[in-house]
Amino acid sequence: MENSFYKISKTVSSLSAYTPGEQPKGGGWTKLNTNEFPYPPSPKVREAILQELGDDCAALRLYPAPLSDRLRAEVANFYGVEPKNAIGGNGSDDVLNLVMRAFGDENLKVAAMNPSYSLYPVLSKMQGAELLELDFECGLKLPLEKIVSSGANVFILTNPNAPLGVAFSDSEVEYLADNFKGLFVIDEAYAPFSGKTFSKFAASRKNVLCVGTSSKGWGLAGMRVGWAVGDEDIIKTLDVVRDSYNIDRLACAAAVAALRDSNYYENARRRVVESREDIEKFFGEMGWNYVKSSSNFVFVRPNKKGLSPAQAAKSYFEFLKADKILVRFWPNDKKICDGLRITVGTPSDMQKLKESSIKWKNQE
Amino acid sequence: MENSFYKISKTVSSLSAYTPGEQPKGGGWTKLNTNEFPYPPSPKVREAILQELGDDCAALRLYPAPLSDRLRAEVANFYGVEPKNAIGGNGSDDVLNLVMRAFGDENLKVAAMNPSYSLYPVLSKMQGAELLELDFECGLKLPLEKIVSSGANVFILTNPNAPLGVAFSDSEVEYLADNFKGLFVIDEAYAPFSGKTFSKFAASRKNVLCVGTSSKGWGLAGMRVGWAVGDEDIIKTLDVVRDSYNIDRLACAAAVAALRDSNYYENARRRVVESREDIEKFFGEMGWNYVKSSSNFVFVRPNKKGLSPAQAAKSYFEFLKADKILVRFWPNDKKICDGLRITVGTPSDMQKLKESSIKWKNQE
Numbered sequence: 001m002e003n004s005f006y007k008i009s010k011t012v013s014s015l016s017a018y019t020p021g022e023q024p025k026g027g028g029w030t031k032l033n034t035n036e037f038p039y040p041p042s043p044k045v046r047e048a049i050l051q052e053l054g055d056d057c058a059a060l061r062l063y064p065a066p067l068s069d070r071l072r073a074e075v076a077n078f079y080g081v082e083p084k085n086a087i088g089g090n091g092s093d094d095v096l097n098l099v100m101r102a103f104g105d106e107n108l109k110v111a112a113m114n115p116s117y118s119l120y121p122v123l124s125k126m127q128g129a130e131l132l133e134l135d136f137e138c139g140l141k142l143p144l145e146k147i148v149s150s151g152a153n154v155f156i157l158t159n160p161n162a163p164l165g166v167a168f169s170d171s172e173v174e175y176l177a178d179n180f181k182g183l184f185v186i187d188e189a190y191a192p193f194s195g196k197t198f199s200k201f202a203a204s205r206k207n208v209l210c211v212g213t214s215s216k217g218w219g220l221a222g223m224r225v226g227w228a229v230g231d232e233d234i235i236k237t238l239d240v241v242r243d244s245y246n247i248d249r250l251a252c253a254a255a256v257a258a259l260r261d262s263n264y265y266e267n268a269r270r271r272v273v274e275s276r277e278d279i280e281k282f283f284g285e286m287g288w289n290y291v292k293s294s295s296n297f298v299f300v301r302p303n304k305k306g307l308s309p310a311q312a313a314k315s316y317f318e319f320l321k322a323d324k325i326l327v328r329f330w331p332n333d334k335k336i337c338d339g340l341r342i343t344v345g346t347p348s349d350m351q352k353l354k355e356s357s358i359k360w361k362n363q364e
Numbered sequence: 365m366e367n368s369f370y371k372i373s374k375t376v377s378s379l380s381a382y383t384p385g386e387q388p389k390g391g392g393w394t395k396l397n398t399n400e401f402p403y404p405p406s407p408k409v410r411e412a413i414l415q416e417l418g419d420d421c422a423a424l425r426l427y428p429a430p431l432s433d434r435l436r437a438e439v440a441n442f443y444g445v446e447p448k449n450a451i452g453g454n455g456s457d458d459v460l461n462l463v464m465r466a467f468g469d470e471n472l473k474v475a476a477m478n479p480s481y482s483l484y485p486v487l488s489k490m491q492g493a494e495l496l497e498l499d500f501e502c503g504l505k506l507p508l509e510k511i512v513s514s515g516a517n518v519f520i521l522t523n524p525n526a527p528l529g530v531a532f533s534d535s536e537v538e539y540l541a542d543n544f545k546g547l548f549v550i551d552e553a554y555a556p557f558s559g560k561t562f563s564k565f566a567a568s569r570k571n572v573l574c575v576g577t578s579s580k581g582w583g584l585a586g587m588r589v590g591w592a593v594g595d596e597d598i599i600k601t602l603d604v605v606r607d608s609y610n611i612d613r614l615a616c617a618a619a620v621a622a623l624r625d626s627n628y629y630e631n632a633r634r635r636v637v638e639s640r641e642d643i644e645k646f647f648g649e650m651g652w653n654y655v656k657s658s659s660n661f662v663f664v665r666p667n668k669k670g671l672s673p674a675q676a677a678k679s680y681f682e683f684l685k686a687d688k689i690l691v692r693f694w695p696n697d698k699k700i701c702d703g704l705r706i707t708v709g710t711p712s713d714m715q716k717l718k719e720s721s722i723k724w725k726n727q728e
Contacts, residue, residue, distance in 0.1 A: 005571035006547035183370035207369035219425035222613035249586035
């Protein structure tokens, strides 16, 4: 796209955009491809939005509070930290972008596990920061010594990991916090389903930042609200690169109301975990290998006579899609091309998945 | 904020964040400091938001359309261009940030007029791109030859200018489009009040991009929706650096509904222009110098016996603030420290401003 008029910046000219999961148009799809929450957000969310709207939406003509103070206070309350330890973003992708801009550059490398969230390579490349992609050790253990000696300025741990769903232990996280000589970022997008957050721990350390989002565990992917919790100096640095009004009024109201209604979400998440355990049992009965999940998705490796693992994954993916069930598949990634990442939906979504899976398995 | 754990990226370590206009807490303020629209958004905005919410907000659990297709289509329709010529942002600040990231770097300079929008220096510095700040010629004319020979990869023209309110002529804009050897960005945040947009013109050129926002002319500052219109290749490049889901569902619905209701906005903007002409007349009667505005604010230089221009501006600013009228003042900027930028509010806001102004003028 270079032309005779203008040049494209050096980090962007060779960049490929992040590819989000498909958002199908038209109805009838069972959407198990982007790890959305299967239940509507809390009814309190609707009330809070209506209250912000008022009769004539007059509040919408005014800029939001630049610091999204209400959100910071609510995030702090939720995790048991101080508001000065919290920041909000236009989705956690915004927060991750701020982290890259503030702590990455040509001389400040970033490290992450491979596989993990495929946005990290895009953000680091855009910032001109080298991304060190580290392999798991046997049994999906973290290569602790390699992380510590990586020389990276930032290490991002997706915990639980996506797309594999595995969560890491307290001792692994504490070891890294104690020994990694850089900023240790824990991306907790899926932590609501593991029931374990390190946010309070992060706020007690100088070098740990936990990133969270309302998209996965609170049913607000459509509203784009994320956050981070950590040491005040880290938060201040992120605020320097943050857009002044990065969260709109209704998004802020929605996220605050959601964070407050813990009963509603605990109950809904319990149902997700029940459905996850049920579908894992089903995959086991099918004789398929899967990674025991601490998240709201399961990474499963289907098998079928006469097909290689990658062929089986592709065949299963296409069969499900023809049946209007959308899951996530990375055919071009050698490490994970033998499996599919399937979001845990409602019991009726899962019933549909089971039936389609059996049809595929039995198909000649 | 550097410490023994991590380093801050080279462009951010010396960066100061943009300072947004004060958002006062508590009631009773006449807020004329951030150029918000003085009237509520169209009633259609509320309807569109309620429709997106539905009975149970179930849609909010799903990610928005990654391309915000509905917004692009509506922006295109509004300006008479094709959807491929349009992109949306989380406010036009998001779009401006994308422009900087895509087209600025250590070797690709950015140029802008001084004074103009004070976010540009922050964004360019964050990107490591040198910002060339160009002076106006006598009578607030653009230094066309200096812009053309600046060597910048991007020239951003705020049209109408902020904080001065002056709009530039067709011939100046066309001359730059024809002769500037880089990307010519026209920031049209205030164009709804000049009644003149170059968006359709931009889409017909290879090197022109018009940036717009719903914040100023559509009463949606609280919802954070901006856009840009230009050549398809420019839009594609911005899409590479854009966050996948940068506009939330309710923000998109609100902006689409607002763009559609042109009758409502034409009428409301006419009232703003009437109030602007009235307050300009008042400033003239006070014997104060002001820049004839094509925007929704007026830059005025108050005077008072015994005070230097900068002292008068400071005294007037503080007097208004004590009277709970908030306007914008840049005491540390030599070029504009002798004036105040005052948003055009409702007739009753303006009446309050007039009364307070007269009190200040008559005060010993």
